[in-house]
Amino acid sequence: MVPDSWVIKNLGDIATISSGGTPSRSQSEYWGGDIPWVTTAEVNFGTITKTAQTITSLGMQCSSAKLFPKNTILMAMYGQGKTRGQVAKLGIEATTNQACAAITLKSGYSHEYLFQYLQSEYENIRGMSNGGGQNNLSAGLIKEIPLPVPPFAEQTKIAQILSTWDKAIATTERLLANSQQQKKALMQQLLTGQKRFAESHEEWRVANFSSLYLVKNDKKTQTTSSNYLEHGKSPIVDQGQTLIAGYTDSNQLYRDVPVIVFGDHTRAIKWVDFEFSPGADGTQILKASDLLEARFAYYLLSNADIPNLGYSRHMRELKEIDFRYPTDKVEQQKIAQVLSTADAEIANLQAQLDKLKLEKKALMQQLLTGKRRVRLDDEEEDVAPIRRVG
Structure with missing residues (x-):
């Protein structure tokens, strides 16, 4: 149900849906011109x-590529991983490849409102994909996306509020x-001796892995992936990229902390200062x-250049690295x-970012x-179940 002044329309009722094209790669004169060309990798919820x-102009003329105006909404119809269903807004005139749907609104509708709405419907739109070997979207499916349409003034106001977030x-x-880049620079300077504290004068030495690190695995505390719980008494730390991979109710925990966890397959390196079960x-x-x-x-190991062998094991490579360290x-x-x-x-900053995203998601809903x-x-706001916005 929507307010009386709102209507439900399909996207195809308020916009035209088209797609672009790719000039022949074998024709060098088609590429490297002054016309921007968007791929789905660049369609990522931004402008x-x-x-x-x-x-080039010739490349556009000799292909199905089209020049779309600023404020056109793009949607990725197919692509790697989470790409399908993502949207972006053109801040410039640009062409696109054939995997992008270009959504051009008719007059009387706010592109900012539509952009916000399609972001909020990302998961539902992905679920509309064609079946078969590949789950792709199509212009026909995109035209059928239903959306609530408030009066234009309200569309604009809603978009303004969400744009603030x-x-x-x-x-x-x-x-x-910026903070991540600054830390990276600090690590390079401090962990190589390029930058030292004024009162630091002791020598730096070189030692191999076995001289500096001890492998302290304890199989009886491990949890297999099939036994991970979504909730439990104690966290599981494994070789994945996230710190906590799941939970366990087992009382067999690794308690001699802090430790460094190294992902043999993934090269992930984590500092763990709480009791846990290793994957x-x-x-x-x-x-x-x-x-x-x-x-x-931990920081010295994090700064090590460990070759990427894919999903092979990397401990052998790690054990062959020599480390330079201050003796003091x-x-x-x-x-x-x-x-x-x-x-x-x-x-x-990550916590602030996560909080802002959650707040925006709640507002969108x-x-x-x-x-x-x-x-x-000049209007009174309708009574709402939560505090007033605007």
Whole structure:
């Protein structure tokens, strides 16, 4: 149900849906021009202002590529992983490949409102995909997407409110990326001796893996992937990219912490300072030898250049690496403290980003369905079950 002043329409009723094309790769004169050319890899819930590839006027003329105006909404009809169903907005005139659906609104409808709505419907749109060997979207399916359409003034107001969250999210993402880059630079400087503390004068030495790290696996504390729980008494840490992979109710836990967890297949490196159950597959538990301060040992290992062998095991490669380290443990502790402070800043920004995204998601669920109304100029806001916006 939607408010009385809203109507439900199919996307094809309020917009034209078309797609682009790819000029022949064998014709060099078709490529490298001044016309932006979008692929689905660039359709990622943002505004596109530049593209990785460009085509020439001849390339556009000799293919099915079309020049779409600024504010056209693009939707990925197929692509790798999570790409299918993602949307983006053109901030420039651009062409696209044939995997992008270009949605051009008719007059009287807000492209910003549509952009927000299609983002909110991402999972549902993916579920509309054609069956068969490949789950792809098509122009026909996209035309059938239903959407609630409020009066234009309300569309605009809703879009303005959600855009405020978008700006906050984008700002936080930039701050997070900057902090991550700064930490990377700090690691390169501090963990190689390029940058040292004024009072640090002790020598740096080179030692192999076996001199600096001890392998401390304990099979009786491990949990196989088939026994992971969504909820449980204790966390499971395995070789995956996330810190906590699941939970267990077992009382057989790894308690001699802190430790470093190394992903034998994935090369993931984690600092674990709480009791846990290690994953049974490819989870290697390491501790620092007496030559290294524990937290410094984690950062030193994180900065190691471990060759990527795909899903092969990497412990053999790790054991062949020589590490350069300061012999003074006070210097090790200072390095670890600086990098821990950087990690804390990154974690704080990530938490802020996650909170903003959750807030926006909650707002979208309310505003884009009419469950929560917004104040328009010279109008009273409808009574809503939660606090007023606008």
